[in-house]
Amino acid sequence: MPGLPPAAAPAAEADVDALMIGAGPVGLYAAYYAGFRGLSAAVMDSLPEVGGQVAAMYPERLIYDVAGFPAVRGRDLVAALAAQAGRYRPAYLLGQRAQGLENRGDRLVVTASSGLRVRARFVVVTGGIGTFTPRRLPVLSRFEDRGVAYFVPRPDDYRGKDVAILGGGDSAFGWAASLAPLARSVTLVHRRERFRADQVLVRQVLGIPVPVLTSAEVVAAHGNGSLEAIDVLDKRSRDVRQLRVQAVVAALGFTADTGPLQAWGLQISDRRIVVDTRMATSLQRVYAAGDITAYPGKVRLISVGFGEAATAVNNALAAADPAASLFPGHSSDLPQSLPDAS
DSSP: OOTTTOOOEEEEEEEEEEEEEOOOOHHHHHHHHHTTTTEEEEESSSSSOOOOOHHHHHHHHHHOOOTOOEEEEEHHHHHHHHHHHHTTEEEEEEOEEEEEEEEEEEEEEEEESSSSSEEEEEEOOOOOSSEEEEEOOOGGGGGTTTTEEOSSSSSSGGTTOOEHHHHEHHHHHHHHHHTTSSEEEEEEEEESSSSSSOOHHHHHHHHTTTOOEEEEEEEEEEEESSSOOOEOOOTTTOOOOEESSSSEEEEOOOOEEHHHHHTTOOETTTEEEOOOOBOOSSSSSSOOOEEEEEEETOOOOOHHHHHHHHHHHHHHHHHHHSSSSSSOGGGGGOOSSOOOOO
16 A cells, blocks of 8 residues: 555664554554644554454445545555554564563563564554454465565555455455556456455456456466466366466455464453453553454444543553543643644
């Protein structure tokens, strides 16, 4: 997606006021709100791009229940949230899975899968339903980052290429719709006859038209260094055809895992983090917001998550700094100019 923030340069350590674990819409809004409160912030996510489930699973789907938008595409919502947070320059630690947690007095230390250590005054877990890991095809593994990808953060990278998109859900059809005007060719390959994608999106792609191979699966990949072709098996006829492609987008879904967070000692209920009305968890200076939270009456909507993010940040700051006000006032009361995000 154009205009989205890049990951921070690799480093061994980072020190911020607020660390958001999860770069979905709620995490991005929490990063904005931390900046609004005058705090430095970092956003950590196991995925290589921001946007969480929205970017990974339904970037082209219209969302109707976000306040202020009669309808907004997933990718446009993510881009707008990233721009909003970007006013305060949060650090993006992407492709980093949060693992260890240590309480070091006035700082919490979160260790990522790469060994990166992030010190923060408080942590807000905004990880949706946990760590997202793309479902991979073993036959494509040796071409990962050499033609095989699981996301399309920059559609223009596919300009002039022959592209195969694997999958039958919203993300597969969404990427097909986005790449068809740019790529030399786009072919969609799905292992079943029926699609899980929204039917409006399916009709849009079929009308472009994009060739769609159903009851088909990739059985081999070829290339000298980078990807040059894939072999596709027709499961009905058992025939194998070769597609000359320079890129494959494998939109095969994701697995979710809250395992590392459970190891922190958080109170968990049905794979969700239990919080109170302040969005505080069972651990000191660890808060949570969004779909990953559990409390009586919880409603799992993006719009609810935005309110929880502001609640978490304000309460976390008040707990970390007794001199800080819980309620910062209305943003409209501030001088009517935007901070420079250049």
